[in-house]
Amino acid sequence: MSQVTDQEVVEATQELGGAEPSSSIIGRTPWQIFWTRFRRDKVALAATGFLVLLAIAAISAPLIADLVGHGPNDLYRETLDEIGLPTVGPSAEFYFGVDTSGRDVFVRTIYGARTSLTVALLATGIAVVLGTILGSLAGFHGRWVDTLISRSMDLVLSLPVLLFSIGIAATCSITAEGCLGGLIEPGVSLVTGIIALFTWPYIGRIVRGQVLTIRNKEFIESARSVGAGSGRILFRDVLPNLAAPIIVYGTLIIPSNILFEAALSFLSVGIPPDTPSWGRMLSDAANGQLYTVAWWMLFFPGMALVLTTLAFNLVGDGLRDALDPRTQVQG
Amino acid sequence: MKKHLMLVALVSALALVAASCGGDEEGGETGPTGPTAETGAGVTQGGVVREELTDFGFTGAFDPTGEYLGTAWSWYQQMLIRGLLMYPGVAGEEGNVPVPDLATDLGQVSADGLTVTFTLKDGVMFGPPVDREITSQDIAFAFQRINTESLVAQYGNYYCGTIVGMTCDAKSQDEPIEGIETPDDKTIVFTLERPTGDLLYRLAQPATYAMPPEVAGCFDKAGDYGRFLISSGPYMFMGSEDLDITSCDTMKPIEGWDPDSHMYLVRNPNYDAATDDVRDANFDGWTLTINTNLEDSYNKLLNGELDLLHGAPPAAILQQYLTNPDLQDNFKSEEGDRTWYLTMNLLVPPFDDIHVRKAANFVVDKAAMLQSTGGPSSGLIATTIEPPSVLPDLADYDPYASPNHAGDVEAAKAEMQQSRYDEDGDGVCDDPACDNVLMVNRNYEPWTEYTPILQENFAEIGINLKVRELEVGTSYTTIQTMNNLVPIAANAGWGKDYGSPYGFDFFLFNTAGLSCEGSVNYSNVGITEDVAKECGDNVVDAYNAAVEANGEIPNVDADMEACVATPLGPEYNACWAALDQKLMEEIVPWVPYRWGAANIALGDTVENYTFDQSAGLIAYSKIGVNNGLTIEEVTGTA
Numbered sequence: 001m002s003q004v005t006d007q008e009v010v011e012a013t014q015e016l017g018g019a020e021p022s023s024s025i026i027g028r029t030p031w032q033i034f035w036t037r038f039r040r041d042k043v044a045l046a047a048t049g050f051l052v053l054l055a056i057a058a059i060s061a062p063l064i065a066d067l068v069g070h071g072p073n074d075l076y077r078e079t080l081d082e083i084g085l086p087t088v089g090p091s092a093e094f095y096f097g098v099d100t101s102g103r104d105v106f107v108r109t110i111y112g113a114r115t116s117l118t119v120a121l122l123a124t125g126i127a128v129v130l131g132t133i134l135g136s137l138a139g140f141h142g143r144w145v146d147t148l149i150s151r152s153m154d155l156v157l158s159l160p161v162l163l164f165s166i167g168i169a170a171t172c173s174i175t176a177e178g179c180l181g182g183l184i185e186p187g188v189s190l191v192t193g194i195i196a197l198f199t200w201p202y203i204g205r206i207v208r209g210q211v212l213t214i215r216n217k218e219f220i221e222s223a224r225s226v227g228a229g230s231g232r233i234l235f236r237d238v239l240p241n242l243a244a245p246i247i248v249y250g251t252l253i254i255p256s257n258i259l260f261e262a263a264l265s266f267l268s269v270g271i272p273p274d275t276p277s278w279g280r281m282l283s284d285a286a287n288g289q290l291y292t293v294a295w296w297m298l299f300f301p302g303m304a305l306v307l308t309t310l311a312f313n314l315v316g317d318g319l320r321d322a323l324d325p326r327t328q329v330q331g
Numbered sequence: 332m333k334k335h336l337m338l339v340a341l342v343s344a345l346a347l348v349a350a351s352c353g354g355d356e357e358g359g360e361t362g363p364t365g366p367t368a369e370t371g372a373g374v375t376q377g378g379v380v381r382e383e384l385t386d387f388g389f390t391g392a393f394d395p396t397g398e399y400l401g402t403a404w405s406w407y408q409q410m411l412i413r414g415l416l417m418y419p420g421v422a423g424e425e426g427n428v429p430v431p432d433l434a435t436d437l438g439q440v441s442a443d444g445l446t447v448t449f450t451l452k453d454g455v456m457f458g459p460p461v462d463r464e465i466t467s468q469d470i471a472f473a474f475q476r477i478n479t480e481s482l483v484a485q486y487g488n489y490y491c492g493t494i495v496g497m498t499c500d501a502k503s504q505d506e507p508i509e510g511i512e513t514p515d516d517k518t519i520v521f522t523l524e525r526p527t528g529d530l531l532y533r534l535a536q537p538a539t540y541a542m543p544p545e546v547a548g549c550f551d552k553a554g555d556y557g558r559f560l561i562s563s564g565p566y567m568f569m570g571s572e573d574l575d576i577t578s579c580d581t582m583k584p585i586e587g588w589d590p591d592s593h594m595y596l597v598r599n600p601n602y603d604a605a606t607d608d609v610r611d612a613n614f615d616g617w618t619l620t621i622n623t624n625l626e627d628s629y630n631k632l633l634n635g636e637l638d639l640l641h642g643a644p645p646a647a648i649l650q651q652y653l654t655n656p657d658l659q660d661n662f663k664s665e666e667g668d669r670t671w672y673l674t675m676n677l678l679v680p681p682f683d684d685i686h687v688r689k690a691a692n693f694v695v696d697k698a699a700m701l702q703s704t705g706g707p708s709s710g711l712i713a714t715t716i717e718p719p720s721v722l723p724d725l726a727d728y729d730p731y732a733s734p735n736h737a738g739d740v741e742a743a744k745a746e747m748q749q750s751r752y753d754e755d756g757d758g759v760c761d762d763p764a765c766d767n768v769l770m771v772n773r774n775y776e777p778w779t780e781y782t783p784i785l786q787e788n789f790a791e792i793g794i795n796l797k798v799r800e801l802e803v804g805t806s807y808t809t810i811q812t813m814n815n816l817v818p819i820a821a822n823a824g825w826g827k828d829y830g831s832p833y834g835f836d837f838f839l840f841n842t843a844g845l846s847c848e849g850s851v852n853y854s855n856v857g858i859t860e861d862v863a864k865e866c867g868d869n870v871v872d873a874y875n876a877a878v879e880a881n882g883e884i885p886n887v888d889a890d891m892e893a894c895v896a897t898p899l900g901p902e903y904n905a906c907w908a909a910l911d912q913k914l915m916e917e918i919v920p921w922v923p924y925r926w927g928a929a930n931i932a933l934g935d936t937v938e939n940y941t942f943d944q945s946a947g948l949i950a951y952s953k954i955g956v957n958n959g960l961t962i963e964e965v966t967g968t969a
Contacts, residue, residue: 075787077699083653083706084780085646100646100703100776101783166802173771173799173809186799268774268800273782287776288645289626 037322044318047311054308058113065111070094070104072111072276077102086294097296099284109300111276115265116308119188120257123195127257128250130196131203132242138204139211140234150208153201162267165194169269187272195260199253206249207242214238244323251316255309262305278305374939374955379616379965381637381958383628386621387590391485392554395537396476399485401826402641405946407537409610410566410596410617414540415449415470415519416531418830418945419609420952422665424720426944427830429535430609433465433563437531444526444898451517456601458562459572461543465563466516469541472504474511476547477538479504483553486828488843489533495522504548528899532829535945549579558584565604565612565952566596569962594619597962613939613955616962629932633658638934638956641948646776649705652932664708665942666720667929668835669826671713673785673922674810674853677884678873679818680764681794684881686750687760688919691819692731694743694788697924701736703780704925712736713923716839716911720944722832724908730915740791747792751880760793767797771809771820774800781821810853813846814867823853824927830945832907833895840887840914854920857886885918 028036039045057064065071079088079098089097096105138149169186172178178185184193214220215238223233265271265279266286273280278301284290285297384402391397395407408417417432419425431437434449441447455465477484478491478501491499495510510522523530533539543561550556559582562571569587576582587595596617604612622628629648631637644652644662652662675682675691682688697712704710714729733739744758752762770785772778782798789796796819801809806822809815827835838844842859844852847866852858863874877884887910894906914920929947933940941953962968 073783073786075699075783077702080702082702083646083649083708084703084777085650101780103783170801170805173801173805268779273779273798273800274786284776284779288649289647290645292647293650 034322038318041318041321044314044321047314047318050307050311051315054113054311055117057110058117061107061110061114065107068095068104068107070107072108073103073274075102076104085290086297089294089296096300097294099281099297100290100294105281105296105300108276108281109278109304112278112281112301113304113308115188115271115275115277116258116261116305119192119195119261120254122192123199123257123261124250124254126192126196127199127253128203128246130200131205132207132239132246134200135204135207136211136234136239136242139208140215140230140238146208149204153204156198156201159198161194161198162263162269164198165264165269166267168194188275191261191264191269191271194264195257198260199257202253203246203249206245210242210245211238214241248316248320248323251312251319254316255312258305258309258312278302374611374613375957376613376955377615378936378956378958379618379960379962380614380639380937380951380954380956381960381965382617382619382639382641383622383631383637384619384641385623385625385628387594389554389557389590391483391557392590393557393560393588394482394550394554395540395542395560396473396479396556397483397485397553398537398557401946402948404537405943405948405951406594407540407564408946409564409943409951410612411560411562411564412537412540413455413465413563413607414473414535414537415451416535417609418535418943420941420943420945420950422942422944424723424830424944426942427668427720427827429531432607432609433470433541438534445523447521447523447530449519449521451519452606453517454603455563455606456603457541457543458567458599458601460574460576461546461561462601463543464516465541467513467519468516469543470519470539471508471511471513472544472547473539473542474508475501475506476504476542478506478508479551481551481553484538486536486538488838489536489828490539493524493527493530493533495524504551526896526898528895528897528903529829529831529833531899532831536829546574546576546582549582558588558590560585562599562602565599565602565607565610566617567599569595569597569616569966571599592621593966595962595966610952611939611955612952616965617951618962618965632932632934635934635936638936638958639949640932641930643705643709643930644932646705649708653708661933661935662708663931663933663940663942664710664928665931665947666718666944667710667826667927667947668718668720668830668944669710669824669927669947670716670718670923671710671824671925671927672716673924674820674823675920675922676816676818676853677855677918677920678858678870678877679816680876681750681752681760681762681768682818683877684750684752685917685919686746686748687752687792687794689731690743690746690750690792691789691794692919692922693733693739693746694792695922695924696736696738696784696788697733698736699784700777700781700924703784704777708928708930709777709925710928711926713926715915716921716923717832717835717907718827718926721827721830721835722904722907722911724904725911728908728912728915730912738788738791743792753793758792765794768794768818770796770798771806771817771822772798772800773803773806773822775803778822785821808848811850812848813850813855814870816869816873817853820853826927826947831899832904832911833891837891837895840918840920841891842886842888855884856914856918856920857888858884887914887918 076098079086079102081087084100086098086100088094094104096109099105134149138146169190172184172190173186184190220233220237223237262279265277266283271277271280281301282298291298388400389403390399393403409420413432415434416429419430433451433455435452439448451467457463457465476482477487478497478499480500484499487499491497496508512520541563546559546561547556568585570585574582574585598615626645628640629644632640652658675688677683701709701712715725717725719726747753747760748756748758752760752764754761772782779800786796810817810820825839838851840852840856842857844850845858845862858874860874863870890910894910897903897906931949936956936958938955938957939953941950943950
């Protein structure tokens with residue numbers, strides 16, 4: 001209803017007895033328009049390719065570990081010197097060298113991608129769903145619903161994120177079951193939950209603002225005038241118009257969440273020590289200036305983090321350009 | 332007099348034994364050495380020792396009555412305040428044996444061992460602004476403060492229950508103690524509840540040092556006196572002379588110490604070296620500054636902006652000290668009289684079974700843990716509870732020996748086979764109790780390096796450790812809270828209070844160390860149903876299940892009582908050695924893995940390096956510094 005395609009315009013024109021459109025005009029779906037624009041952005045395409053490869057590597061991590069012959073937590077202590085410093089850098093045996101426990105940095109970097117992508121994608125997904133639902137309700141209903149939800153967002157945004165995260169992780173770490181009867185347990189689920197909790201208000205605010213704009217548009221008034229209910233208007237008319245900003249913002253928030261996860265892992269909050277994570281690997285490298293004697297401990301997980309966040313940002317930019325009708329497309 | 336002579340003889344004998352056994356296994360140093368080691372007579376006078384620390388870490392705000400931090404004890408004793416007895420500030424066993432300070436000798440003990448009399452030296456003065464001679468009443472007042480409930484003497488247990496009338500629950504610090512008499516200004520007499528073999532050690536602890544009632548008496552809350560500490564040693568807080576003691580209300584904290592940033596010491600003008608047989612007091616001032624960036628502190632030391640640092644350096648810097656010939660002599664690794672260990676909970680499966688605990692002792696790769704900590708410079712591999720510097724009798728004792736201390740998986744499996752958690756008898760736990768076993772650890776190195784080692788080791792016998800790495804304070808409170816029922820923890824270490832076995836391990840395994848919150852007997856050795864009931868239903872359930880499966884929880888209180896009542900000497904040590912062996916073989920609450928070293932890094936300016944064994948720090952009273960600086964130059968107050 002709200003997204004009027006070129007094809008619909010052509011059909012409507014014909015129904016109204018308008019002139020036969022020129023055969024040179026080809027109707028295109030929004031997806032076609034998006035893809036036409038996106039594929040012209042070579043940088044975004046390359047970034048997408050990188051992320052696809054990264055995802056494949058992450059999914060195949062156990063297979064890669066088998067091929068390399070080193071598990072992510074296998075200890076090769078013979079690669080350490082008397083005081084526990086790694087003596088094996090990048091080599092044919094250990095592509096990215098070993099860390100201070102004698103573990104294979106290459107395999108752990110691959111496994112770290114699993115952690116980063118899992119946490120970031122899950123947390124972003126939860127945040128997008130929560131932010132969209134609550135932002136829509138706030139913007140569409142206004143009044144006390146808006147007040148309640150908006151103040152809730154303010155409240156969440158005012159919480160000290162790291163202190164809160166450390167507090168939850170510490171509180172839930174004193175028993176094997178975690179806390180709240182095992183509902184919250186330190187690990188990937190807790191970190192995902194914390195990140196989602198602190199991320200949804202950002203999306204919620206954007207959605208609320210968009211809804212506030214859309215709900216006053218003529219086509220919403222039209223829908224109301226023909227008797228459409230609030231639910232139908234919200235789901236059939238409002239939400240489809242939010243798809244583009246949500247996709248763009250969701251994509252751009254993924255790298256933030258990857259860094260968020262890395263920061264929490266850097267502080268040893270949440271992710272279990274036997275689960276490889278880039279943040280934790282960077283923390284290990286920074287500890288005691290280890291990077292001065294084992295640069296590979298910092299370089300490889302650091303590069304993985306940088307390239308991944310960069311790639312998500314580039315893809316996000318590409319999506320925004322492709323989805324925004326105001327963007328001028330060359331050619 | 333006869334008893335007095337016996338005590339002196341025993342202490343001397345101990346020192347001789349110590350001297351004969353003093354050779355370090357790992358290259359630690361036992362005499363005056365250092366970048367510019369010299370005899371005491373040739374040490375440069377003057378200069379300022381500049382030091383940094385990441386955190387003061389005081390437990391009692393530097394009030395001697397309550398302060399429990401070993402570092403603070405060193406500063407009190409070596410530089411700031413004086414008591415009847417002290418430690419001589421040297422390395423090895425000799426450094427753990429008390430010597431007279433304010434007292435003219437080691438005291439006179441009555442024939443029944445229940446009365447001990449000390450005479451004070453003449454001419455020892457309090458520093459400014461008190462400016463008067465120290466009397467026996469000042470010593471008695473220190474004990475009155477220990478006895479005062481509100482002042483929270485953290486090791487008051489050494490005196491309360493030992494000295495007649497001391498109960499540690501007095502309502503006022505003005506209340507005299509029945510068992511402490513001061514017949515004149517130079518005499519103090521202690522009456523004891525029972526003969527106490529290591530009384531001299533207890534009287535060398537800083538909480539007992541002289542305190543002027545006219546100042547300390549103004550502070551009746553724990554820790555408050557710390558910022559007003561009146562000197563009786565060779566140094567005092569910078570600005571002490573400006574403290575207005577005309578009334579309690581006029582006193583403002585002395586400027587030389589700010590708990591957030593620094594502690595500056597200058598010479599005490601009232602100090603008379605002729606009254607002091609121990610302290611050389613070579614330097615003019617000492618500055619300690621807080622710097623949370625450890626790497627920065629070491630860079631300053633290497634650049635000559637500091638004179639010394641205590642503690643283990645970051646790994647990369649440690650490598651420099653160990654491999655650079657120009658720096659090797661500047662790095663010291665001494666016996667730290669500290670044991671690092673895994674503690675296992677006797678109430679919680681699978682560690683409620685002694686065979687599992689023994690299997691744990693066999694399976695842990697202690698060599699890998701030492702390597703992860705920085706290798707031999709970080710200490711020795713521990714084979715029992717008490718470090719050899721505290722209890723030399725067990726220096727060669729290793730009930731869970733393994734090749735190169737790398738763990739003996741077969742021996743561990745043989746123990747596991749005997750446990751009820753290995754039904755098929757293959758030496759690997761096959762009970763659900765071995766899945767997701769919570770292990771508490773610290774969240775920074777080297778502890779985080781232990782995690783993969785321990786997970787791999789315990790997996791060999793079928794125990795899947797679920798490790799929670801926590802901030803150090805949280806890790807301690809987690810295992811100290813009994814109803815958390817933490818099965819195993821790797822975060823804990825224990826250093827001696829004083830160089831007697833009693834001072835080392837009494838509370839770790841005595842029921843006196845049990846409490847629902849703040850327990851230090853983490854393994855719950857000797858716990859009874861009554862104690863369990865106080866701490867929660869889950870503790871009662873765990874207790875009942877453990878008793879049903881294994882019988883009564885073993886208790887060593889009586890063994891300890893017998894050792895405490897034994898006079899100092901070979902029998903005393905033998906008693907504690909037997910107890911140590913009983914703990915290691917019949918109870919097995921720990922996996923001791925490292926006897927920690929004390930690391931000290933020196934600048935080229937330090938002279939006459941000497942290690943103070945009692946404190947585990949440099950002997951401030953012996954060293955000199957040739958940087959030619961003044962306190963004004965260092966603190967920017969010129």
